[in-house]
Amino acid sequence: MSNQNAIRLDSVSKSFDGFKALSEASFTARWGEVHALLGENGAGKSSLMNIAAGLYAPETGSLFIDDNAVRLNGPLDAAAQGIGMVHQHFKLVKPFTVAENILLGLRNLQTGTYRQRLAQVAEQITAMAASLGFSIEPHARVDQLSVAEQQRVEILKVLLAGARILILDEPTAVLTDAEAENLLTTVQNFAHQEGAAVILVTHKMNDVMRYADQVTVMRTGSTVASLKPQTVSVGELVKLTVGDAPTPPQIPASRAAGEVKLAVRDLRSSSDAPVLRGVNLELRSGEIYGIAGVGGNGQSELAGALMGLPEPVSGEMELVGEGDLNSLSAARRRELGIACIPADRYSSALAAPLSISDNFAMGDVHSGRYGPFWFLRRKRIEADTAAAVAEFDVQGVRSLQQKAALLSGGNAQKLVIAREFARIPQLVIVHSPSRGLDVRATLAVHERLRSARDAGAAVLLISEDLDEVMALADRIGVMSAGRIIGEFAQPADRQAIGQAMVNHV
Template sequence: MAPAVHLDGITKRFPGVVANDDVTLRVEQGSVHALLGENGAGKTTLMNVLYGLYQPTEGRVVLNGEERDFDSPRDAIDAGVGMIHQHFMLVDPMTVAENITLGNEPRKWGGLAVDRERARQEVVELSERFGFDVDPDARIEDVSVGVQQRVEILKALYRGADILILDEPTAVLTPQEVEELFTVFDELTAQGKTIIFISHKLSEAMHAADEITVLRDGENVGTVTADETTREELAELMVGREVLLEVEKRPSTVGDPTLGVDGVVAEDERGVRAVDDVSFEVRAGEVFGVAGVDGNGQSELVEAITGLRDPASGRITFDGTDITERSRRERIDRGMAYVPEDRQERGLVMDFDLVGNGMLGSQHREPFASGGRLDWATARGHAESVIDEYDVRPPAPDATAESLSGGNQQKFIVGREFERNPKLVVAAHPTRGVDVGSIEFIHERLLDLRDEGVAVLLISSKLEEVQGLSDRLAVMHDGQFMATVDPEAVTEEEIGLLMGGEYPDGWDGSRATASETSADAGVRADGDGTGGGDR
């Protein structure tokens, strides 16, 4: 049987850049194939060629033994290729059924009107056929991220897709939703569908895929069978060197409280209470972690702490000084660094170059300004230093932020904030969308800052990351802290239940007070919590 996908010698050039260099990829019918690689390795570009968003400079696209030329995604869709992008393309006020059939609605009255009942019934039948649990009448704005992803998959299936491409499909999912997605993979391949998913997470590729292809610097450096490889082998293929997948966390030396949060209440944009009477301290020389499913108040809490949202009540102190009503700029000047969860909205000015972005938040003071004038030479030197230290690609200080991949944007923000010489680092999902080699470096740098006496507030949806790096760990649900625990004394399953608003069986609160110091612990560099092994 011919492979479902055969990309033969694909080269894709952009001005000054070879994104894919003579890449050949074979994906067997009815299989799950993972495409691994660092940020900027060419994974998404290659799949955009398959989906018709880009036309190859050289090479052939062959589907089921037939060579195809795609001038647009419409051509690829007609040929049975569907793509689910990392950022979903759904209309929030519309229902699940309306989103799935949008643009392809069944008609009635001679084509004059949309047949909504028939559309709904077709969605119900499609969901039942593939074992998807979705409510066709639910509005997208009211369903979880995991359900939204299923809606995107159903959209592609509704249009006749036999080959599904998923770009970083687990980036915003909880561990439970990740496992549910992998179950969906099994259901789809059992009915003859072929799945290619882009990832930089080693464990999820080993867990979910039949075969894994690794790209590095735009080239295919190897295809391996998932159950015959190791995380170490994959990491070395991705990075081109041996990667330390576990970081040794040394015992912490805890100092005085740097950040104090006392009875803080914060509302979201709708005026609904998102943070409900939260109190805690982060001390010098410790990592205080906050775990929780996205949308349970973590974002509003972080914005209140960093000066981006006014709390409705409560008090925030920094080094003993009340900063509840102080400006964002003053918090930066006092030594607060912030890695935001939304890098494009909060972390960068997308049409600025990296020189300008490198001094954001500090452009009004030395060393970047003196006597009311900007020192552009110093700003350029700083940007070059961050680019080099944090391996930002391409290494071009004049490049605009929007020209970088998401992972390289993240590395630049992390470098800028970590190098502020901070007293407090507020890091919200600092390794989201970042490859394994960079995750290793960011984890090491966070622990270096902690060991230098910096207070670190870490918010992450990656359980292995937040559990492995934290000295104390708070679990947040529905705007409140369920418990603050010793991360070494609880399991991922127990944390997962707390994240869902439930206390584990037999929970007596004995682990609800975390230890003052941490013992040695290992941190998995890919931090995705899916585990290894067979599908």
């Protein structure tokens, strides 16, 4: 590895609406290394990397590339300096093909007809993917790709644009163990063998310990440490990141669950290319039923169908005592205490342009608690929102009138959970609840789900993070090829679950 600095940020400060997101923060990554960036939600990691990628301008401080001072006037300037960022929430045009998406970001392909340029891009995609050790179909539509494949498209997009400094924001948040290992091995080789610089923004300590050459820790907008991960233990690294984090509680080996609350029978997609192919499961009161599986096997479609999203399905989703779940209106679902926490909090759970208080209140407006639609009681809304924000530790809230879009991903998730748990839930349907959350926030979310179960709620947990499923679930179902192909009672054999996830045809 080279000792030369690839990118350096010195004494960088940045404020938003009077809130200081960064305070004299510094960061240095060298050529030929994988450099991890750790910190709690709202610690300033994304803000700092958005400055490095030209999306934000710093108020104070300096940016250096190859130890030369530079000033970025936008992402195009950053790309010209060889900087490429892959964001946690992908920035792809879903109806476009892989080649069409990548062509949008290439400024050096301006000659020839559109078809000729598209053909050139397709060749470049195939060659670059092969050099990185994976394959991708250039003419596949992005909305037909798995999450892992979409992430590869994002990486190819910035690398083909000339990136030599690659910033990955929470790259393994929605990947399985095997997918994450493949990705991190690929980018590690890119750094070590190609001499590039890779910056890994992550909350996963194991990823840091296994793949990073250097780690920088941020807290409350400032840099608190930079060291080699091999010189500290995981516990010491956690303490540097979040202080004295609480110890995760151990789940009981077995529990006596109550009566069946939700029965799913032969649930199938009503489409020419069915994803759900006969899902059968029973969820009982007082238990957490976890669904594990490799991404793209129908988990998202199952969650969407159960949450009332417009998924064309056949079969039964019986809420015992109420009939077909699909026949219930949104208002009736709320009255019955059905809480829904989708995986994509911004597109499916929050109205990002609306205020924090409006997003919180929308879960209860139909009940009349806040008065009629045409004359809402704003003081009551703000009082309830303020209490929920405090109880659920939603940070980064300068005003209840600020847009929900300004919250970090983790704090946006806390807001969703605060709204869904405003009433005591009887049925909780949750998909990837800790995606992008730091250690402390993840433990808090997990404790909420356990508390709901202990109070008698039926909790359906869908997660591609096997550690999360193992830590929370009382029973575990493995989903493959659009159906549940095996169930495991706790204490479960992780290896057997892993084999079921990848070996079933």
